[in-house]
Amino acid sequence: MLDYFMVINDLKVDYNKLDQTYNNIKWNKQKTLLYVNPLKSPVKKERDKQTLTWMQDDFWIHKPSPEDYEYKLVIDFCKQYGVYEFLSRNTINGNVLGPTWCRYGAKTRLGIHKDYSAVVSNGQSRGCWLAICYKGSQPLEWYDDDKNKVGEVTYTVLLSNALKFHLADIMNTGEERILIRTTFDQPYEVIRDRILKLK
Secondary structure, three states: OOOOEEEOOOOOOOHHHHHHHHOOOOOEEEEEEEEOOOOOOOOEEEEOOEEEEEEEEEEEEEOOOOOOHHHHHHHHHHHHOOOHHHEOEOOOOOOEOOOEEEEEOOOOOOOOEOOOOOOEEOOEEOOEEEEEEEEOOOOEEEEOOOOOEEEEEOOOEEEEEOOOEEEEOHHHHOOOEEEEEEEEOOOHHHHHHHHHHHO
16 A cells, blocks of 8 residues: 555654643634545636635644644654655745644545645645644545545554545544644655655
8 A cells, every 4th residue: 555655653643742732722714625526516616627626614724833842743753754855845935834733623524535735836736745643533545546445544643645535534423533734845655765765
């Protein structure tokens, strides 16, 4: 399944420290933007000859401070494994964006999908992210291009090829899911191979 994801066992997470951040978060509600018809929606737009689906979901984010535990944890890992230079950056000032808390509430309506909009670099979608699962017992399911299930994984830390079809089934389980997610501006294979080389 290495074409789809790689479990990261070398990133040790102190959940007591994450709890300290979580208990003080002021969440910002978002609209989710998904490409290529994961669910039928009454609101559709055309852009770049692809169908975009906007959903008014139970989706919230929080950007941690560079002084927060989780920010330092992810940045230090990326430096250790030689992928810091590939972290997504602010297009205006060039600063590293760093991790984001992503909270998918129990009402989230999210079907099998690819994260085409996860990372866009020079107009090209890169679709690679590193995630720490803070809450949510649903496995992350993976599908081929015909949407046949090919595998699943339950993880603490995962590197994901988000340009493969996947699903964490919040809609049917009704269980909130919270991730700390960091994106890269290079394809999944580049990040995966760099990490494997330095393991």
